[in-house]
Structures are given as structure tokens and as C-alpha cells.
Amino acid sequence: MITSLRSGRAALTVVSLAFVAVVALGLGALAERRGLFPFGLLGSGRVAPATIEGSSDQPSYGRWERAPSPASSAGDSLAGLGYAGGYEAPTEVSGVSHLDAARMAPGHTLLCSGHATCAQLLAPDGTVAHTWQVPFEEAFGPRPAGAPRNEHHEFLRRAHVYENGDLLALFEYGGLVRVDKESKRIWSRLNNCHHDFEVHADGTILAVSQRFLDVATLTQRFPGIEAESSIADDELVWLAPDGTERARVSLFEALTNSPFSAFLVTRLGDLDLFHTNSVEELLREDQCWSSEVAVGDVLVSVRNQNALFVVRPSARSVVWMATGEWNGQHQASILAGGNMLLLDNKGGNRAEPFREDRSRVIEWDPRTRGTVWSYGGVEGQPLFTHWLGYVERLPNGNTLITESTRGRVLEVTSGGEIVWQYVSPNRSGEDSEFIATLMGAQRVSPNRLTFLSGH
Numbered sequence: 001m002i003t004s005l006r007s008g009r010a011a012l013t014v015v016s017l018a019f020v021a022v023v024a025l026g027l028g029a030l031a032e033r034r035g036l037f038p039f040g041l042l043g044s045g046r047v048a049p050a051t052i053e054g055s056s057d058q059p060s061y062g063r064w065e066r067a068p069s070p071a072s073s074a075g076d077s078l079a080g081l082g083y084a085g086g087y088e089a090p091t092e093v094s095g096v097s098h099l100d101a102a103r104m105a106p107g108h109t110l111l112c113s114g115h116a117t118c119a120q121l122l123a124p125d126g127t128v129a130h131t132w133q134v135p136f137e138e139a140f141g142p143r144p145a146g147a148p149r150n151e152h153h154e155f156l157r158r159a160h161v162y163e164n165g166d167l168l169a170l171f172e173y174g175g176l177v178r179v180d181k182e183s184k185r186i187w188s189r190l191n192n193c194h195h196d197f198e199v200h201a202d203g204t205i206l207a208v209s210q211r212f213l214d215v216a217t218l219t220q221r222f223p224g225i226e227a228e229s230s231i232a233d234d235e236l237v238w239l240a241p242d243g244t245e246r247a248r249v250s251l252f253e254a255l256t257n258s259p260f261s262a263f264l265v266t267r268l269g270d271l272d273l274f275h276t277n278s279v280e281e282l283l284r285e286d287q288c289w290s291s292e293v294a295v296g297d298v299l300v301s302v303r304n305q306n307a308l309f310v311v312r313p314s315a316r317s318v319v320w321m322a323t324g325e326w327n328g329q330h331q332a333s334i335l336a337g338g339n340m341l342l343l344d345n346k347g348g349n350r351a352e353p354f355r356e357d358r359s360r361v362i363e364w365d366p367r368t369r370g371t372v373w374s375y376g377g378v379e380g381q382p383l384f385t386h387w388l389g390y391v392e393r394l395p396n397g398n399t400l401i402t403e404s405t406r407g408r409v410l411e412v413t414s415g416g417e418i419v420w421q422y423v424s425p426n427r428s429g430e431d432s433e434f435i436a437t438l439m440g441a442q443r444v445s446p447n448r449l450t451f452l453s454g455h
Contacts, residue, residue: 065406098419107445121444134156156169170193214230290366330390385403385404388404
């Protein structure tokens with residue numbers, strides 16, 4: 001009898017410990033995904049390389065991806081939960097591995113990489129035509145002594161090249177800085193902008209910024225909202241060419257002022273409520289797919305809700321929204337004719353308990369709410385970036401895709417043929433087991449490259 005009870009208690013203890021372990025792993029995954037305590041204090045959880053490739057005297061920093069290592073049985077169990085690390089081994093190929101000059105879109109490729117706070121302009125053959133060095137401290141001043149490591153200070157998330165060779169660069173959750181062709185600072189704004197921005201023809205800058213709202217503020221600003229915890233509100237911000245703020249619209253306010261306010265009801269407990277990762281203003285009539293949207297509205301991609309919103313700044317309201325067959329999407333843009341292009345991560349975030357280890361690019365028709373074109377890689381090499389990713393439709397109809405976590409950029413035709421491919425040469429670790437994460441690549445047309453003639 002006593003033996004039986006002891007056996008029963010032992011079995012119960014094992015089950016309880018297993019349950020606690022699963023819950024702990026789940027909470028850890030949630031903390032990593034949302035940036036909650038203690039994840040924000042501990043850092044990204046990635047294993048940092050010992051040195052930066054080609055600069056053995058520099059300390060480790062930036063964002064890298066690690067190749068998989070042989071897993072034990074315990075590791076296999078964790079991998080089944082979607083929490084353990086281990087992804088694609090870096091390919092031996094680096095630089096431009098495929099070039100079809102006759103069919104690729106003309107121009108150079110602007111690249112932001114996790115290996116350093118710089119932006120590079122690549123010629124079609126992979127030669128670096130120009131580099132801008134943008135140290136965080138030179139842009140914004142020294143970081144506070146003893147402050148916890150913030151990897152977002154160690155690479156550029158996005159950049160834009162002006163015709164005179166100036167560069168506008170974004171430090172994610174830091175701010176914007178403009179430098180000249182020689183990387184000398186012109187102005188900077190520490191405004192907590194993140195993920196994305198665009199520069200209009202008149203020099204106006206549209207970006208997305210983040211502001212934390214505590215329970216008291218939420219209750220005061222939005223009567224009727226029964227919030228139990230703080231949220232990180234994303235705000236659309238319009239800046240003058242010199243970085244001076246002109247206007248600001250809260251996404252939380254725009255949703256509460258819209259027919260879609262009920263969308264918030266079940267989501268108010270999430271600190272990182274939106275995680276907006278792209279913004280694009282409708283600037284032409286041919287981008288307006290229906291009478292619901294108009295020139296001046298802004299398309300917003302909200303990753304954590306798997307949703308696309310259209311915000312009307314003048315009304316401070318969301319006038320259109322959609323969820324669809326995508327999951328954890330990035331970089332939604334509007335094409336001529338009104339279709340949308342986006343990178344569908346398909347729930348590939350490695351902190352998710354359920355994921356599909358592949359991604360795809362889709363062109364989606366908001367009128368029929370159906371996919372009209374997609375690209376998911378080729379046989380034996382499916383497209384996959386478990387987070388991040390960037391996509392751009394080029395003037396010749398090709399599509400430029402940044403496969404961020406594999407360190408690869410490819411240009412594909414409408415038929416899915418690869419006409420240009422680049423793999424990051426920035427590796428680190430004793431066995432080059434780390435590859436620099438690519439934040440996003442953009443093609444810069446030849447008429448914006450006249451400043452290179454002085455080289």
C-alpha cells in the first residue's frame with residue numbers, strides 16, 4: 001500500500017514537473033516574442049559570435065543566426081515545442097551566386113545587415129559601390145553607462161538613399177538619422193521610431209513610432225476601455241525633411257474611432273498589441289482599389305494581429321481592415337491597380353509553439369480577397385525566414401525578396417525564375433557557424449545613383 005502510494009506520488013511529481021516545464025517554456029516563448037520581462041532585460045537570447053567577420057579586434061554585436069547543432073533527445077523534445085534554437089546552416093556560397101543581367105531590374109541594391117551599423121550599395125556583380133558608416137553614438141550620443149545591451153543599436157533596420165548620396169537610416173526603437181555621402185551627421189531624432197519608414201517626393205518622411213500607455217492613461221484618454229495592463233501603442237508620424245515632427249496619429253485611437261473597434265476587445269492584455277512592421281501612404285489614384293480608401297490614407301501591416309489596416313489620418317480612424325491567409329506578415333505594399341504585395345511568414349516565428357518552416361511572397365487582391373500570385377521558393381530550397389523579411393515589386397515586374405534569417409536576397413520573375421541572388425559574406429564564429437541577418441534589400445534605380453560618378 002505504502003509502495004503504491006509512493007509510486008503514485010512519484011508519478012504525479014513527474015507529471016507535475018513536466019507540466020511546469022511546458023508552461024515555463026511557453027511563457028519563455030511568449031516573453032521572447034513580445035519582449036516582456038525578463039526577456040527585455042536579458043537580451044535576445046541569441047548566441048553572439050566571438051568576433052565580427054573580418055574585424056577580429058572588434059567585440060561581438062549585431063544580429064546573427066546560428067547553424068543547427070546535433071540535438072540530444074531533450075533537445076528534440078524542446079524543438080517540438082518550437083522554442084529551442086537551431087536553423088538553417090549557412091551555405092558555403094557567398095556574394096552574388098546568380099546573375100542574369102539581361103532580365104534583372106537595373107540599378108544597385110541597398111542593403112542593411114545585422115553585422116554592423118552600416119548600409120551598403122551593391123553593384124549587380126556584388127561589388128560594394130558605396131558604404132555609409134553610421135555608429136549609434138555618433139548619431140545620438142553615448143549610451144548610458146551600465147545600460148543593458150540593446151541589439152537594435154548595433155545595426156540599421158532600414159535606409160533610404162537620396163540622389164545627392166545622403167542616407168536616411170533607422171535604428172529600430174531608437175530613431176532616425178540623416179548622414180551625407182561621407183557619413184557625416186546632418187540631423188538625428190531620437191523618437192522611438194521602429195521597423196519602417198518611407199520618403200515622399202517632397203521630402204516628407206512617414207514613419208511609425210511607439211509610445212507606452214499605462215492603465216491610467218488608457219482609462220483617461222479612452223473612456224469605456226477596460227484595460228488591465230499597459231500597452232505599446234504604435235503611432236504614424238509625419239516628419240519634415242529636416243526631421244521636425246509635423247503630425248502624429250495613434251493606431252489605438254484610430255481603431256477605437258472606427259467600425260473595427262471590437263477587434264481590440266480580446267487583445268487588450270497584450271503589451272505588444274500591434275507590432276507594426278510596415279507603413280505606406282496611398283499617393284496615387286491607381287492604388288485605391290475601392291471607394292472605401294482614398295489618396296492620403298495609410299496602409300499599415302500589424303504583425304501581431306495578422307492584419308492589414310488602412311488609416312485615414314484626417315479622421316484619425318481605420319477605414320478598412322483585412323485578415324487573410326497570411327500569418328505574421330511583413331512589408332505590405334500597394335501595387336498599381338490596387339493589389340497588395342506582402343511577405344507571408346506563415347507563422348514561422350521560432351518562438352511560436354506551432355509553425356511552418358517555410359515562407360512565401362504573395363500578391364493579394366483586396367477586392368476578391370484572393371491570392372493572384374505567390375512565390376515560395378524552389379524544390380529543395382523553400383523560401384523561409386522565421387521572422388523579419390522584406391519584399392519589393394520592381395519596375396520590370398520582377399520581385400526582390402529578402403530572406404532575412406538565411407542571409408539571402410533574390411530577385412525572381414513572375415514565373416518564379418531566379419535572375420539575381422546574393423548571399424551575405426558576413427560570417428563569424430570559429431567555424432563560420434553564424435551568418436549576418438539581412439534586414440532588407442531595396443533596388444535603387446540608376447537615376448538616383450549619379451552621386452557615384454564622383455568615386
